[in-house]
Each structure stands twice: as structure tokens, then as C-alpha cells.
Amino acid sequence: MGDDQVYFGSLEHSINDGGARLDNAILSGNVNISTVESETLELAQASVEEQERHAETLRELEVKRRERSLTVPTDDGEVKLQLRALGHPICLFGEREADRRNRLRTLLARIEVDSDEHAKIKELLGNLENSSKRMRRDSTSVVGKKLRKDTFYTVAGKSLVKARRAIADFSWKHTTTRLKQQRQTQQDPDKLLEQEERILDLEDQFKTMTVYASQVGDRRPLSCCEFGGGGDQNIIGTGSFSGVGAIWERESCSKVCALHGHEDRIVDLCFRDDRAGENTLMVTASADETAKLWKVPSSKEEFETLKANSVKSMECEEQGGGEDPASEQANNEKDPEVPRVDPIGTFKGHAQRLSQISWHPIGNYVGTSSYDHTWRLWDVETTTEILLQEGHSYPVYAFAFHGDGSLALSGDLRGVTRLWDLRSGKSIDTLRGHVTQTLCADFSIDGYHVATGSGDHTARVWDLRQRRCLHVIPGHASLVSQTRFDKVTGCTLATSSFDGTCKLWTTSNLKLLSTLEAHDNKIMDMAISKTADTIMTCSYDRTWKFWGVSAYA
Structure with a gap:
């Protein structure tokens, strides 16, 4: 066992012996044990804040x-x-x-x-995830059992049947008239020569276009613009990201009234073509899932009447205590000293934001496209939905009506463009060619050409008779936001883009006539007047501009 020693004795003796040693150590001063109650001091405020910052980090x-x-x-x-x-x-x-x-x-x-x-x-x-999985499983089983992969039709309501008959009568008359005029032009050398001269004059006009007017349209970026009443009235319309639309006098570029009613940004607008003795109507589409109908002033007499009524209403509000100061201040910040116009109708039904809106040539119906994968036809008089058209597997964006009223075109964010016969409700053709989303479309006045713009930075011109793409225009460095044919000859195509330019092309040989460049940011929309003497563009830089023939050309 070596040097280990074993001691024997009681535990009490060992404890007493240890206590005696501790007492001796205290007496000698080698061990200090305080019997006074200790005091704890609080940390300084800076130290506490530093500890909190450290804990937060x-x-x-x-x-x-x-x-x-x-x-x-x-x-x-x-x-x-x-x-x-x-x-x-x-x-x-x-x-x-x-x-x-x-x-x-x-x-x-x-x-x-x-x-x-x-x-x-x-x-x-x-639990939420389990219920979601169960819903997906149930929907998958339902799709597997009930979804039909072939073309199917649903029973049309009385209002839709009535609309189809009216559209058929309208389109047959206009198609007959258009074809008759085209045959007469082709058979008459003088008329053919006159048409060629008109085309050349218009091309020369487009070559010399420059900016002659510019105006700040809103406190937020502009999203859409259009000439009023088919392009020959003295008004224009704009829509913005603020959700407020505006009507402007074309000659003075002054704001006539502000359109309040949408809860989110306005994405598109369209005027009804002029009708003698009838009110000027306009529709707007918004990201708030609704479209709205407006009665807007179009003459100087109506401008003055609206302004006078606005002054009277403001005086009545001041005498009667007015409206809430907060809301009044908000309205004044948006459109100071500008009369306000409220919508006369609302089109509700889409499940997601709207993309574009178009007025049917007959004047009684409006078409809208939406991110809910559908486009819909609405009765303007009753503001009710008469057609819900499915057929796209992606959100529908581009939408346009044929000039004769017989066809509708819809393009989705996958790049698929479909043609629909409004008289029968059938999908008669699919235009495939764009690599990515179809964003805009326009029919030519000749009746058989249509132009589409896409996110693949190109515009395409299609021949509906041959059912194929005639031309591809890779003329922009960013997505094409709008395509428009001129309404005089149909032989000039204008394209606007997010690259900040608007370009004019001949449709026969894709010759670039002019590049309109003045905006500081991407061009959101573009329109051509009915006489093709003015082009209007609106931009993300919050301005809209007029382009016309240079006085020095």
C-alpha cells in the first residue's frame, strides 16, 4: 500500500478539528468572512442598453x-x-x-x-398544410375524372344569343362594304394610283415627325393613353398608377377633368367611336379587378358646363360644412382645381386584375382580358357579363376586336394568341410564334392583317388569310408595349417599347421610317389619331407627348 496511511476515529472529532482550524485562520487574518448583508448596485443605463443591443444581435x-x-x-x-x-x-x-x-x-x-x-x-x-394537400388531391382526382381535353361548348343565355345576332348583322354589313370598296380600288387604276400616292405622302409625313407638345400627366407614372371618340375629337384620355384617370383638351393640352373611382392603378382605357347626338363614353380597366364606364365631356361647351357645375358644388360644400377635411385635402393633392367626374357604371366579375379593355365596334359591348385566364364580354347598357370565355392556360393580356366586329383576339403570357369568332363562339385559329408573353395586338383597317407585340422584344405581322406570320420585327431592345396600324391606309405600323422609343415601319417591306425618342423612361402606351397626323405616347416618366410633322420639314 506504499506510504498511504489509514486513520481511525469518529466523524464528530474530524468536524470539530476542522472548525478549530478555521477559527484559528480567521483569528490570524488569513481568512476574511463578512457577516454583513451585501449590497447589489444596478447597472448604468448605457450598460443596460448595450446588453439589450447585444441580446438583439x-x-x-x-x-x-x-x-x-x-x-x-x-x-x-x-x-x-x-x-x-x-x-x-x-x-x-x-x-x-x-x-x-x-x-x-x-x-x-x-x-x-x-x-x-x-x-x-x-x-x-x-393542419393548414394537410387541408391544402387534401384540396389539391381532391382537385386532381376531379380533374382526372371530369376534365374534358377536347373542345366543348356551353349553353348560351338569351342575352348572349341576342348579342351574337346583333354582332353578326353588324359584321356582315361592314365586311360587305369593306370588300366592295377594296374591289373597286383594285379594279380602278385611278383609285389605285390615288391610294399609292396617299401611302407615300403618309410615309413622308411620318419621316419628319418630332415632339411638339409635352405634359406631366400625373404625380405617378402613366400607364395608358388614347385619342377620344375614334381619334377626331378634341379630347384625349390618360390613366396612371395612382388609379386616377384624366381627360385633356387636345389643342391646349390642359386637363379638363379627373376620373376618380378605381382603388388601384388603371391599366387600360378606350373611347367609344363617335355617334351623332350621343354622349362620349369611355371605359377604363384597373388592377382592382373592375372596369368602369364614364360619361366624359368632349366639346368646349361641355368643358365650361362641367367647370361651372364643379364651382357650384364646391360653393355648396363650403356653405354646408363640406366633406371630411382629410378626404378633401387628399383630392386636392391629387387634382387641384380640376373638376371631378365619377363613373356611371362598374363591370364586376373577374377574379384577378384586368389587363386590357376594348370597345366593340358596334358600340354596345365591351371586352376585357384578365389574369384569371379568361376574357369576358359585357353589355354596356346593363353593365352585366354576357360571355365568360375560357381557353387559355395562362393569364390573358392582349385583347382586341376586329374592325368589322366579327373577330376577337386574345393573347396570354405564354405567347399563345387565339382568334375567336364572336358570331359562333368558336376559336378559329391559334397564332404561335412569340417566345414569351403576348402583350398587345391591333387589327389593320384592311381586315386581314394583325400585329402583335411581345416580351421577346419583337413585333409580328400576321396574315389572317394565309394563317401565318408574314414579318418579324426585331427592332427594340426591350419588350414591345404597344402596336398600332394607322387608320388611313393601314400600311404603316407603329411600335412602342420599354426601351424608351417609338418606331414607325412600313408593313410591306419593314422599312424603318422614323424613331421617336424623347422620353426619359420606358413608354407604357401609344396611340395614333384617326387622321394619322398625330401620335401620342405616355411614359413611366409621368409625361405624355404629342408627335407631329415638323414645321421645318
Whole structure:
């Protein structure tokens, strides 16, 4: 056992012996034990704040670490459902799908780090995910059993049958008249020569176009513009991201009235062609899932009457106490000293934001396209939906009516463009060629040419008789926002783009006539007057501009 020693004795003796040694050490001063109650001092405010900042930094690091390990849904609908279940807004201003998904991931990570009810919230999200999976499984089984892959038709209502008959009568008369005029022109050498001279004169006119007027249209970017009443009235219309439209006097470029009614940005607008003795009507489409009908002034007498009525109403409001100061101040900030016009009708039915709107040539119907994968036909008199047309698997964006009223064109964000016979309700052709989304379309007055613009930076000219693409115009450095034929000869095509330019082309040989460039940002929309003497463009830089023949040409 070596040098180890074993001691024997009682425990009490050992404890007493240890206590005696401790007492001797205290007496000698080698051990100090205070019997006085100790005092604890509080930290300074700066130290407390520093500790809180340090704790917050550690918390944020932990949140970011948890974010990297979290899995969130990729479907935007499920992301919105989870945000709603957690009591948070499903969408913030300017937020896109990826931003919303990141917000959900951060929110869940913070809940894991901070919340004491983490288990309860996890159970709630689990139940939500299970119900979502069950809904998808049920919908998949229903699609597998009931979805028909062939063409099918639904029974038309009385209002749709009435509309089809009216459209058929209208289109047959106008088609007969147009074809008769074209035959007479082709058979008469003098008329043919006159037409060629008119085409050359118009080309020379387009070559010398420059900016002759520019106006700030709104406090936010402009989204659309159009000449009033077919292009020969003294008014123009604009729409903006603020959700407020405006009517302008064409000669003075002054604002006549402001159109208030939409809750989100205006994406498109269209005037009804002039009718003798009838009111000037305009429709607007918005991202708030609605379209609205407006009665707008079109003559100087109506301008003065509207202004006088506006002054009287303001005087009555001042005498009667007026409206709420906050709302009044907001209206004045939007359109100071400009009469306000309210809509006379609202078209409701689309499940998602609208894309474009077009007035049927007959004047009694309006067509709208939407992100809900459908386009719809509306009765203007009753503001009711008479046709819901499916057929696209992606959001429908481009939309236009044929000049005779017989056809409608719809283009989706996959690049598929369809032609529809409004008299029978059939899809008669599919125009395929664009690599990505079809964003705009316009029919020529000759009746058989149509132009489309796309996100693939090209415009295409199609021949409806040959059912093929005639020309591809790769003339822009960004997406094509609008395509327009002139309404005089139909032989000149204008294209506008997000590259900030508007270009004019001949449709026969794709010769570039002119490049209109003056905007500081992307061109959102473009329109040509009925006489083709003026082109109007509106831009993201909040301005609209008039282009015309230079006085020095």
C-alpha cells in the first residue's frame, strides 16, 4: 500500500478539528468572512442598453440561422393562407411572390425564436398544410375524372344569343362594304394610283415627325393613353398608377377633368367611336379587378358646363360644412382645381386584375382580358357579363376586336394568341410564334392583317388569310408595349417599347421610317389619331407627348 496511511476515529472529532482550524485562520487574518448583508448596485443605463443591443444581435443571428433551415411553400396561394393564419397581411404594397415567401420564412423563424406558443402555431400550420394537400388531391382526382381535353361548348343565355345576332348583322354589313370598296380600288387604276400616292405622302409625313407638345400627366407614372371618340375629337384620355384617370383638351393640352373611382392603378382605357347626338363614353380597366364606364365631356361647351357645375358644388360644400377635411385635402393633392367626374357604371366579375379593355365596334359591348385566364364580354347598357370565355392556360393580356366586329383576339403570357369568332363562339385559329408573353395586338383597317407585340422584344405581322406570320420585327431592345396600324391606309405600323422609343415601319417591306425618342423612361402606351397626323405616347416618366410633322420639314 506504499506510504498511504489509514486513520481511525469518529466523524464528530474530524468536524470539530476542522472548525478549530478555521477559527484559528480567521483569528490570524488569513481568512476574511463578512457577516454583513451585501449590497447589489444596478447597472448604468448605457450598460443596460448595450446588453439589450447585444441580446438583439444574438436574436437576429439566431433568426437568420433558423431561416436557412426552414422550408416554406412555393405556391403563392399557400403562402397567403399561412400568412392569414398567422394574422399577418397576405400582401404588402409593391410586394411580389418571392418577397412574400421570404417574409413568411422570416416570420416563422421569429416565431420559433421568440414565441412561447411555437407548438400551437406549428400545429395550426400543419393542419393548414394537410387541408391544402387534401384540396389539391381532391382537385386532381376531379380533374382526372371530369376534365374534358377536347373542345366543348356551353349553353348560351338569351342575352348572349341576342348579342351574337346583333354582332353578326353588324359584321356582315361592314365586311360587305369593306370588300366592295377594296374591289373597286383594285379594279380602278385611278383609285389605285390615288391610294399609292396617299401611302407615300403618309410615309413622308411620318419621316419628319418630332415632339411638339409635352405634359406631366400625373404625380405617378402613366400607364395608358388614347385619342377620344375614334381619334377626331378634341379630347384625349390618360390613366396612371395612382388609379386616377384624366381627360385633356387636345389643342391646349390642359386637363379638363379627373376620373376618380378605381382603388388601384388603371391599366387600360378606350373611347367609344363617335355617334351623332350621343354622349362620349369611355371605359377604363384597373388592377382592382373592375372596369368602369364614364360619361366624359368632349366639346368646349361641355368643358365650361362641367367647370361651372364643379364651382357650384364646391360653393355648396363650403356653405354646408363640406366633406371630411382629410378626404378633401387628399383630392386636392391629387387634382387641384380640376373638376371631378365619377363613373356611371362598374363591370364586376373577374377574379384577378384586368389587363386590357376594348370597345366593340358596334358600340354596345365591351371586352376585357384578365389574369384569371379568361376574357369576358359585357353589355354596356346593363353593365352585366354576357360571355365568360375560357381557353387559355395562362393569364390573358392582349385583347382586341376586329374592325368589322366579327373577330376577337386574345393573347396570354405564354405567347399563345387565339382568334375567336364572336358570331359562333368558336376559336378559329391559334397564332404561335412569340417566345414569351403576348402583350398587345391591333387589327389593320384592311381586315386581314394583325400585329402583335411581345416580351421577346419583337413585333409580328400576321396574315389572317394565309394563317401565318408574314414579318418579324426585331427592332427594340426591350419588350414591345404597344402596336398600332394607322387608320388611313393601314400600311404603316407603329411600335412602342420599354426601351424608351417609338418606331414607325412600313408593313410591306419593314422599312424603318422614323424613331421617336424623347422620353426619359420606358413608354407604357401609344396611340395614333384617326387622321394619322398625330401620335401620342405616355411614359413611366409621368409625361405624355404629342408627335407631329415638323414645321421645318
